[in-house]
Amino acid sequence: MQQIVDLRSDTVTKPTAAMRQAMAEAEVGDDVFGEDPTVRRLEERVAEILGKEAAVFVPSGVMGNQIALALHTLPGDEVVLAERSHIFHYESGAPGQISGVQLRPVGDETGILRASDVEDVVRGAFDWEPRTSLVCLENTINKAGGLVFPLEAMREVAEVARARGLALHLDGARLWNASAATGTPEAAFAAPFDTVSVCLSKGLGAPVGSLLAGSSSHIHEARRLRKRLGGGMRQVGILAAAGLLALDHRHNLGSDHARAKTFADALAGYSAFRVVPPETNIVLFDTLEEDAEAVLMKLENESVRVVPFGPRTLRATFHRDVTDNDVDYTLEALQRLFG
Numbered sequence: 001m002q003q004i005v006d007l008r009s010d011t012v013t014k015p016t017a018a019m020r021q022a023m024a025e026a027e028v029g030d031d032v033f034g035e036d037p038t039v040r041r042l043e044e045r046v047a048e049i050l051g052k053e054a055a056v057f058v059p060s061g062v063m064g065n066q067i068a069l070a071l072h073t074l075p076g077d078e079v080v081l082a083e084r085s086h087i088f089h090y091e092s093g094a095p096g097q098i099s100g101v102q103l104r105p106v107g108d109e110t111g112i113l114r115a116s117d118v119e120d121v122v123r124g125a126f127d128w129e130p131r132t133s134l135v136c137l138e139n140t141i142n143k144a145g146g147l148v149f150p151l152e153a154m155r156e157v158a159e160v161a162r163a164r165g166l167a168l169h170l171d172g173a174r175l176w177n178a179s180a181a182t183g184t185p186e187a188a189f190a191a192p193f194d195t196v197s198v199c200l201s202k203g204l205g206a207p208v209g210s211l212l213a214g215s216s217s218h219i220h221e222a223r224r225l226r227k228r229l230g231g232g233m234r235q236v237g238i239l240a241a242a243g244l245l246a247l248d249h250r251h252n253l254g255s256d257h258a259r260a261k262t263f264a265d266a267l268a269g270y271s272a273f274r275v276v277p278p279e280t281n282i283v284l285f286d287t288l289e290e291d292a293e294a295v296l297m298k299l300e301n302e303s304v305r306v307v308p309f310g311p312r313t314l315r316a317t318f319h320r321d322v323t324d325n326d327v328d329y330t331l332e333a334l335q336r337l338f339g
């Protein structure tokens, strides 16, 4: 019998047998005392991959982003980001509550900010204005279907931000995918930014874990902020051990991208759908003949799971637990339902 093909998110992966073994055997210590050797190894490795001085292990991507916001702003400041960004849509209003900042979403539906989008909204010259202190970019852009934010475009935004004295943070939850899709090393994408957050539990298969990387002084302060948010963890080398193995998997992400493309190409052959050609592992598609919910239910009845992304839009995400057989099965299900 066909198992469920779970395309809801790249966070649904289960740790591999090798990960579970590494977790069981991990050398650990109390990480709040800085004594967990496996966490240290993971932090050093991620800092090296991103070309930064240091990194800190945090429980989630949201915590990594929110620590960055707290690092780079003062209460009452304004943060410029794309209207499509995860920080704006999906972090439960944390910037207002945790850092006391307001968000200034700009740009179009691609989520790719232009330098002029930022230039046009920087403010703080007058007492009655909020002071713009930070620009956050995202790569890949989840809500734009895993779109890669091109390196050159990032550099242009960074140049304007620097000229205006603003700090820069990159939400790189799926930076691995941007790198796999373009061949550009993660460190090149990370270079224009003061801090970068990355996730191990999206597509790479780790059960938990994200890191925030930056200068030694920023990461020193980030540890205090992590503790304040309740993110100081003890013998967490058990999770870091899975994270170290997950990192190796980033070189295989091209297979997820290829499967996403196969799926998108098949969808494009049906009049019932309009599909955004995927650059990485996320496929966004519009349902032209019925509501997204109705299509979702039909797919669900065929054991294929996707998520709604709007009244007429669905999202399918490819990850390491989706096999070629699963893709073949999914294409057959599409044919049965919509052919």
Ligand SMILES: Cc1ncc(COP(=O)(O)O)c(C=O)c1O
Pocket (backbone or CB within 6 Å): 059, 060, 061, 062, 063, 065, 086, 087, 138, 140, 142, 171, 173, 174, 199, 201, 210
């Ligand atoms: C772009 C982006 N940033 C941050 C996050 C937050 O990660 P977490 O769910 O680990 O908090 C996500 C989660 O999907 C994401 O897609």
